[in-house]
Amino acid sequence: MKKILLCALFLCPQPLSAGGMEKLVEKHYEAPGLKPALWGLDIRYSQGEKIYSLNADKNLTPASILKLFVTAAALEIMGPEYRFETGLYAGGEIRRGVLYGDLIIKGWGDMTLGSGNFGSSPEKVYGEWLAVLKAKGIKEIKGSVKADDTLFSDYQPGSWAWQDIANYYAARTGALSINDNLYRIFLRPGKKEGEKTEFLRFEPEMPLEIENLVVTGPEKSGDNSYIYGLPWYGKITVKGSVQKQDKEFPVKGAIGDGALYCAEAFAKYLSVSGVKTGAPAARIKGKQDYQKLVPLHSGFSPELREIINVTNKKSFNFYAESLLKMLPFRGTGSAGESEGFSELMGFLKKCGIETGDLWLEDASGLARTNSVKASDFTKLLNFMAGRPFFPLFYESMAYPGDPGAGGHIKKMGLGRNFEKSIRIKSGSLKKVRSYSGYLRTKKGRLISFSSIINNYSINPAELDSIHEEIFSFLYENY
Known part of the structure; x- marks a missing residue:
């Protein structure tokens, strides 16, 4: 009997890694400062096979790893080459250098306009628009510069904290x-x-x-x-x-009112440049029929792949929330928060996620009332691993020493065995820390992981060290 048992163990060995991972996690979870916390952890091969899980199906506050949802959905729904547009229109006739009407700046959701994240600035944008007016011979505007951002509401999520909303x-x-x-x-x-x-x-x-x-x-x-x-x-x-x-x-x-500020700043730029306006800059009220206006210029954002890269590496809330509102636009021409959530939920179902268990207040993870499982993220990651644009999604996450990344995650993993084999999105709020991404092991296997810790009381840097230890173990043993 002993010989049979030994033979069975030899033919079907239990890897040291299986029990080792459990012991490693338990050691840290029992430590002061982490023991009272709730830790959701899910680690799987990219084909879905489970490696280790702990509270993986408990809803937790995810913080900024939530951006993985909207950036993945944007790639799937819009495509990586999609660009967002901003238009310049004349609201009247142009005669002898005079525009008899308003100059309208129409926004179609380009969240990158004039952004230093892409090597631009407001002055570069205004200079380009001024050049357009000069090319049309416009030296005076009898009306005013008007901003049209009526495509969707600019309200912030109501669940965001008072401490945050002016930052x-x-x-x-x-x-x-x-x-x-x-x-x-x-x-x-x-x-x-x-x-x-x-x-x-x-x-x-x-x-x-x-x-x-x-x-x-x-x-x-x-x-x-x-x-x-x-x-x-x-x-x-x-x-x-x-x-x-x-x-x-x-x-x-x-800025409290970005659209109005854009119009006011451009009107001031025109005045300094010698182009007169007849009335103060203002917002457009109501819908405009752009078929009846004179198009002067169309400008376009960088490709979506570049926007997603900044969104994930820099954890840029502004782009995540903008992408959410624009998810349905390419397919339906409509945009907005509720419409965006509808598109997002449809995509998450496609990933195999039980959306009835989700509670999402935003797309960036700033709301503490977001409620998501660690296993939801590994399902998303495994779905994306099979998509044709997976390399773009993979590279949008940070790696150790990544010059395009910000915050603590930039230094995490430097000098470790997995340094060149990991892509990670992190999240942090007060008493919330999260990590989600991919690890390519020493054996060449791709692993998806998600870790969410709520209500810890240890130094956040210690959580980084704990996860470095976990990633190092995974890299060596799987």
Whole structure:
């Protein structure tokens, strides 16, 4: 009997890795600071075979790994070469250098217009538009510069925190935006920790009253300030701290009305350039019949593949929320948050995800009320591994030392055995940390993983180290 048993074990050996992974996870989960937390972990081969799971079917707050949903859906629904458009229209006749009517900027959802993420700027965009007017011989506009972002509403998700909504990472997403709808507040830190900072200026100039309560923090402590304000209020309060340094420190805020700002800034640019306007810049009210207007210019965004690359590597909320609203546009001509969620849910069902168990408030992961399983992400990742544009999706995630990435994930895994074999999207909110992506093992097998930790009390850097250990073990043993 013993010989038969030994033979069976020899023919069907249980790999050390199976029990080793369980022991590795249990060791860390029992540690102080992580033991009270809820940890959802799902690790599978890309064909779907389970390697290890822990609370994989428990709904948890995912933070920014949620962007994988909308970026994958955008590739599937729109295609990687898709570009978003912005149009310039004349609302009247052009005679002897005069436009008898309004100059209309029509937004069709290009979230990258004038963005430094793609080597552009508002000045480059305005210069291009001015060149168009000069080519048409327009030296005066009897009407005004008007912004049309009526394709969809620019409201922020109602579940976003008061602490967030005036900051750049929570900027309102409209069909017409400029420079990611952000501005900068420049502060001068004090000479000592705890000293008040001095407000220097806004860039670009903003019609805002500012109450500056920011103090000077320790060197290399970064930006720990928050802007408080409402989009339509005209007053902001800035609290928190910024690191001690000799040079001025920029804090990024969200422009309250991106479309109107774009029109106003361009009107000012025209005035400085010698082109007169007859009335102040304004928003378009109601729908316009563009068949009756004179098209002057159409500008296009970078390809969708490039936008997704920035969205995932930099964890750019503004693009994720914009992509959600634009998901149905190519197929139906309509856009908006509810329409976008409908398209997204249809795609997730296609991935094999039980959408009835999901609760999504946004596409970026900023809402703490989002509720998703770790296994939902591995299902998505495995589905994408079989799509023809998988290499684009894979490369949109960060790798150790990635110059295009931001935050803690840029340094994670440097010098480890898996350094050149991982692509990862991370997420973080207060008491939330998440990791999701792909790992190519030493044996050449592709693994999909997703890890979500809620309500931990250890240093977040320790969670990075724990996951480095897990990835190292997977790389060597599977």
